[in-house]
Amino acid sequence: MPIIELCNISKYVCKNINLKILNNEFTVLLGPNGAGKSTLLNIIAGLIEYQGSVLFDGKCVNHFPVNKRKIGYLFQDLYLFPHLDVFSNIAYSLEIRKKNSHKIRERVNELLEMLRIENLLHCYPKQLSGGEKQRVAIARSLATKPDILLLDEPLSSVDLQSSKYLRRELKQLQKELGMTTIYVTHNLMEAEEMADKIVVIDKGKVEQIGGVKEIFFSPVNKQVSEFIGAPNILKCSKYKNLGKGIAEVNCGGLSVIIPDEGRAINKIAMLPRDIYCSELRPPGPKVNRFKGSIIDIYSNIEVIRLELKVGENILLAELPYHIFARMNLKIGKEIFIILKLRTIKCL
Amino acid sequence: MKLLRKLIPGWGIVPIIIFLILWEGIARINLISGNFFFPPFSMVVAELYFLTVNGVLGNNFLRSFFRVIIGFSAGALAGLFVGIIMGWKSLIDRALNPIISLIYPIPALGWLPILMLWLGISEILPIAIIFICSFFPILYNTSTGIKMVDKNYIRVAKSLGASNRKILISIVVPLALPNIFTGLKLESGMAWRVIIAAEMVAIPTGIGALMMRAESLMRIDIIIICLIVLAVMCFLFERFFKFLENKFTARWS
Numbered sequence: 001m002p003i004i005e006l007c008n009i010s011k012y013v014c015k016n017i018n019l020k021i022l023n024n025e026f027t028v029l030l031g032p033n034g035a036g037k038s039t040l041l042n043i044i045a046g047l048i049e050y051q052g053s054v055l056f057d058g059k060c061v062n063h064f065p066v067n068k069r070k071i072g073y074l075f076q077d078l079y080l081f082p083h084l085d086v087f088s089n090i091a092y093s094l095e096i097r098k099k100n101s102h103k104i105r106e107r108v109n110e111l112l113e114m115l116r117i118e119n120l121l122h123c124y125p126k127q128l129s130g131g132e133k134q135r136v137a138i139a140r141s142l143a144t145k146p147d148i149l150l151l152d153e154p155l156s157s158v159d160l161q162s163s164k165y166l167r168r169e170l171k172q173l174q175k176e177l178g179m180t181t182i183y184v185t186h187n188l189m190e191a192e193e194m195a196d197k198i199v200v201i202d203k204g205k206v207e208q209i210g211g212v213k214e215i216f217f218s219p220v221n222k223q224v225s226e227f228i229g230a231p232n233i234l235k236c237s238k239y240k241n242l243g244k245g246i247a248e249v250n251c252g253g254l255s256v257i258i259p260d261e262g263r264a265i266n267k268i269a270m271l272p273r274d275i276y277c278s279e280l281r282p283p284g285p286k287v288n289r290f291k292g293s294i295i296d297i298y299s300n301i302e303v304i305r306l307e308l309k310v311g312e313n314i315l316l317a318e319l320p321y322h323i324f325a326r327m328n329l330k331i332g333k334e335i336f337i338i339l340k341l342r343t344i345k346c347l
Numbered sequence: 348m349k350l351l352r353k354l355i356p357g358w359g360i361v362p363i364i365i366f367l368i369l370w371e372g373i374a375r376i377n378l379i380s381g382n383f384f385f386p387p388f389s390m391v392v393a394e395l396y397f398l399t400v401n402g403v404l405g406n407n408f409l410r411s412f413f414r415v416i417i418g419f420s421a422g423a424l425a426g427l428f429v430g431i432i433m434g435w436k437s438l439i440d441r442a443l444n445p446i447i448s449l450i451y452p453i454p455a456l457g458w459l460p461i462l463m464l465w466l467g468i469s470e471i472l473p474i475a476i477i478f479i480c481s482f483f484p485i486l487y488n489t490s491t492g493i494k495m496v497d498k499n500y501i502r503v504a505k506s507l508g509a510s511n512r513k514i515l516i517s518i519v520v521p522l523a524l525p526n527i528f529t530g531l532k533l534e535s536g537m538a539w540r541v542i543i544a545a546e547m548v549a550i551p552t553g554i555g556a557l558m559m560r561a562e563s564l565m566r567i568d569i570i571i572i573c574l575i576v577l578a579v580m581c582f583l584f585e586r587f588f589k590f591l592e593n594k595f596t597a598r599w600s
Contacts, residue, residue, distance in 0.1 A: 045506055047502060047505060047506060066505050066506055066508060067507075067508030067509075071506070073503070073506035073507075075499065075502070075503055075506075077499065079497070079499045079500055079502075079503045081500060081503075081504075081518060081522075082522070082599045082600070083521045083522060083524075083596070083599045083600075084599075092504070092507055092509075092517075093507035093508055093509075096507065096508050096509050096510075096513060097508065124598055124599045125599070126599060140507070144507075144508070
């Protein structure tokens with residue numbers, strides 16, 4: 001599977017982008033809407049004209065049409081052809097390549113089995129659920145055994161539960177098939193869960209490239225930090241191993257239980273969205289449960305952020321709009337927080 | 348009502364039967380100045396039998412029928428062809444649109460005088476009128492349908508490696524079918540309305556001409572028969588295209 005290189009790519013909002021994506025890697029292009037992520041995907045696919053060079057394994061493919069680039073492309077709204085049944089949708093790219101009907105049937109059956117949708121063979125897209133459509137679209141994009149898989153926010157129209165399941169499936173599929181995969185999203189959770197490497201893009205510029213931990217806990221600049229939601233990084237003292245894979249540290253007057261990594265920890269980090277907030281005292285043992293007061297409330301693109309004073313620490317927590325609307329939060333009010341054990345990262 | 352519908356199969360025919368009984372009754376009691384201007388239904392049926400047996404109705408009907416079939420088929424095919432090209436190629440659309448926009452609003456019968464002079468009173472004349480009547484609306488519906496196809500389907504087909512021609516044939520035209528059939532359904536009925544009008548004005552044979560002859564002989568029963576034939580043919584043609592539309596699009600649209 002090829003290494004993809006983008007050299008001085010310019011198109012629309014994208015200006016002089018240079019990027020290297022290693023073979024068999026699951027790369028997530030992460031950034032806000034309008035950052036230029038989908039444009040990059042279309043450039044790699046050869047669907048739009050561009051300035052600069054796209055190289056597959058060092059070979060310039062600028063003049064290769066889409067069908068010579070060996071790509072599978074999964075679009076945001078899937079766009080299954082409504083007038084074709086599931087079989088014909090999946091077989092479409094094979095029929096174009098004039099494969100014989102026996103081979104087409106064999107390949108389609110193989111894909112149907114792989115994605116567990118054998119029962120949908122003669123259904124039309126309007127008869128399918130969101131998750132089923134997703135699977136058919138994945139099968140269609142894999143039909144020609146592409147070397148590169150391009151996914152443009154493919155889970156944005158699926159409900160939360162199905163999305164979670166499909167994320168796991170997609171990741172597993174990518175590992176099994178060993179395809180170089182580029183996944184576009186603005187969803188942090190998707191990026192965190194699926195990426196081998198994350199490329200943060202904002203306003204057509206690559207802001208940071210790195211692994212999940214690096215991006216989420218060591219953002220290189222304000223743009224990345226603001227988009228990711230500046231992580232809470234707390235200095236620790238008095239490391240104490242409690243056994244059973246956990247340890248206790250003291251962070252600015254708070255006794256925090258953390259996953260034990262068998263080494264002394266100087267700093268811990270947690271993302272704002274991983275801090276649970278409640279107006280009422282949460283039930284359960286008093287482990288990692290603290291009381292704090294709200295010192296600021298402000299809104300981001302998709303969420304409400306709370307600045308909290310907890311012990312001697314200032315923490316940033318995040319709430320979705322609909323949850324914030326149900327609570328009666330204001331500056332100065334005291335609330336309860338839980339630091340979720342498994343989301344605390346030791347730095 | 349639902350129960351009644353279940354109990355009586357073909358419930359829809361009841362209003363027609365009531366209408367025919369009323370018609371027969373009103374004509375029989377001489378409510379509208381006698382049988383002369385308003386013949387009873389039974390008299391119309393008797394005349395229908397007579398005209399069918401002596402071949403007058405069949406002969407005139409077949410002439411109108413073939414004119415419609417030939418004119419409409421040619422107009423529809425040409426409209427589909429030009430409409431697809433205009434919808435697909437914006438350059439051709441921009442080039443042809445101004446002239447077609449100018450010609451389109453002219454009613455089909457408005458062409459009759461000039462066509463009579465150009466083509467003479469021949470079999471070509473009604474066919475040409477039907478051609479014009481079908482061509483422009485079908486062209487418009489087709490090109491609109493093609494233009495309305497979501498460009499993302501084209502993008503997806505391209506990403507799957509399809510050529511432009513393949514995309515047009517396998518994706519764009521099928522997705523434009525609902526619009527195309529709307530044009531065909533409307534214009535197939537319109538073709539019958541226009542041929543009757545043209546035959547009444549300028550052509551000495553066909554159902555329209557039969558109506559005009561009946562008018563001069565004050566044979567209202569024959570006029571009514573011709574109107575019934577016209578109504579049935581419009582209905583059947585529209586139904587035929589509705590059937591085709593269902594066959595090709597009902598499963599997915």
